[in-house]
Amino acid sequence: MSVITSVVGRRVWDSRGNPTVEVEVKLESGAFGRAIAPAGASRGDREVTDLRDGGSALRGMDVSKAVQNVENLIAPKIIGLPAHDQRGVDEAIFSLDPSPLKTSLGGNASVAASLAVLHGGAADKGMALWAYVADLYGCTPSLPLPEIQIFGGGAHAGRRVDIQDFMVMVPGASSFDEVLEITNEIYFAAGDIMAARGKLAGVADEGGWWPLFDSNEEALETLMAAIEKAGEVPGERVVISLDIAASEFGKDGRYRLALEDRELGQEAFIELLGRWIEAYPIVSIEDPLGEDDAEGMQAFTQQFGDRVQIIGDDFLVTNAGLIQQAVEAKACNAVLVKVNQAGSVSEAVDAFQAANRVGWGGVVSARSGETEDVSIAHLAVGLGAGQLKVGSFTRSERMAKWNECLRIQDELGTDLFVSGQPLAATWWGKKNLK
Numbered sequence: 001m002s003v004i005t006s007v008v009g010r011r012v013w014d015s016r017g018n019p020t021v022e023v024e025v026k027l028e029s030g031a032f033g034r035a036i037a038p039a040g041a042s043r044g045d046r047e048v049t050d051l052r053d054g055g056s057a058l059r060g061m062d063v064s065k066a067v068q069n070v071e072n073l074i075a076p077k078i079i080g081l082p083a084h085d086q087r088g089v090d091e092a093i094f095s096l097d098p099s100p101l102k103t104s105l106g107g108n109a110s111v112a113a114s115l116a117v118l119h120g121g122a123a124d125k126g127m128a129l130w131a132y133v134a135d136l137y138g139c140t141p142s143l144p145l146p147e148i149q150i151f152g153g154g155a156h157a158g159r160r161v162d163i164q165d166f167m168v169m170v171p172g173a174s175s176f177d178e179v180l181e182i183t184n185e186i187y188f189a190a191g192d193i194m195a196a197r198g199k200l201a202g203v204a205d206e207g208g209w210w211p212l213f214d215s216n217e218e219a220l221e222t223l224m225a226a227i228e229k230a231g232e233v234p235g236e237r238v239v240i241s242l243d244i245a246a247s248e249f250g251k252d253g254r255y256r257l258a259l260e261d262r263e264l265g266q267e268a269f270i271e272l273l274g275r276w277i278e279a280y281p282i283v284s285i286e287d288p289l290g291e292d293d294a295e296g297m298q299a300f301t302q303q304f305g306d307r308v309q310i311i312g313d314d315f316l317v318t319n320a321g322l323i324q325q326a327v328e329a330k331a332c333n334a335v336l337v338k339v340n341q342a343g344s345v346s347e348a349v350d351a352f353q354a355a356n357r358v359g360w361g362g363v364v365s366a367r368s369g370e371t372e373d374v375s376i377a378h379l380a381v382g383l384g385a386g387q388l389k390v391g392s393f394t395r396s397e398r399m400a401k402w403n404e405c406l407r408i409q410d411e412l413g414t415d416l417f418v419s420g421q422p423l424a425a426t427w428w429g430k431k432n433l434k
């Protein structure tokens, strides 16, 4: 039987050394599921919030209240429910806190419980999680194209540079394996270049090199040099992807680039990004404008939506309703899917499907605070999302996800790798127009 018989909460620790919530569920059949909540640093204002204890101990980051909510509220509510009814379970969890941001229950409590039930359901059926997800949501599984960070910035690197993620994608690779091989060469080439300039200073929160640059554009130039040093021609097999995370330095349509000591209005900032799109092989840009700047997002999409993927992260917070509005407003053309922004598996899948229905890309994503939990690798494969973003190419909380994809590749076969040709074709198309 697939009925949930026990739910246990536990405090564990994430990749930044902060407390986080782990949940374990058991089913009547003996099946077991476990999941851990991740945590963001550049969080969207409209995403579900983590419940933290506050106060001075553990810098206010403790999660004892959230763990208590798992044991005292979530457990009695979902024990006795069938684990295969993921939506029923998620609705029961959310009924405990009808507030939109789940402030009293805690998104960290709800997401760990929801994902643990998903794992329990898969175990009950004796299926790999990715296969169970594909089955549950009627999706065709595939191996995603990774977006991998080379330099970290923004809130993940003490705001040393303003832009948050300088990433590569390898749309010209023929397998997931090959993406990782090429990324390894680029990652270490970038480190060698930084070392030669005396600018090597460790790594940022997601494992990308610490950005000891004098301008944001220097990071882009260095990324180009690293791609070349790795023996690749930028814009051929390897392209660039940026997460601007503009909400971190933009407010009311004004964008303050602290590193360069200048502030740009919405139009001037869009113009700057436009120059970068012209000058570098950029195929994807996330949160180019602030989460409060819907008008800017619309203007940016109108100007560049035919040649780059424009992803809403903080702007859409994995919320089907906000995606619907953005589709109508023609703001963005893709969505980042973070389960903990939505607070439950069902809500995250609703968001993914809302985007998917209108032909938008969906990028399943980790948070900057991560753990050994690899659920998102399975979600990306099971939903057939096509893209996966988990940070850089070091640190085990990141590598665990890439490595899990390699294991899934062995089960699925390399043929189901989603090449990025369609995505990169936008860039190549633009180049050919010239």
Ligand code: PGA
Binding pocket: 039, 040, 041, 042, 043, 044, 155, 164, 243, 245, 313, 365, 366, 367, 368, 369
């Ligand atoms: P976060 O950032 O996990 O720190 O919120 C990740 C991202 O912006 O994609």
Ligand code: ZN
Binding pocket: 243, 245, 286, 287, 313, 314, 336
């Ligand atoms: Zn982002």
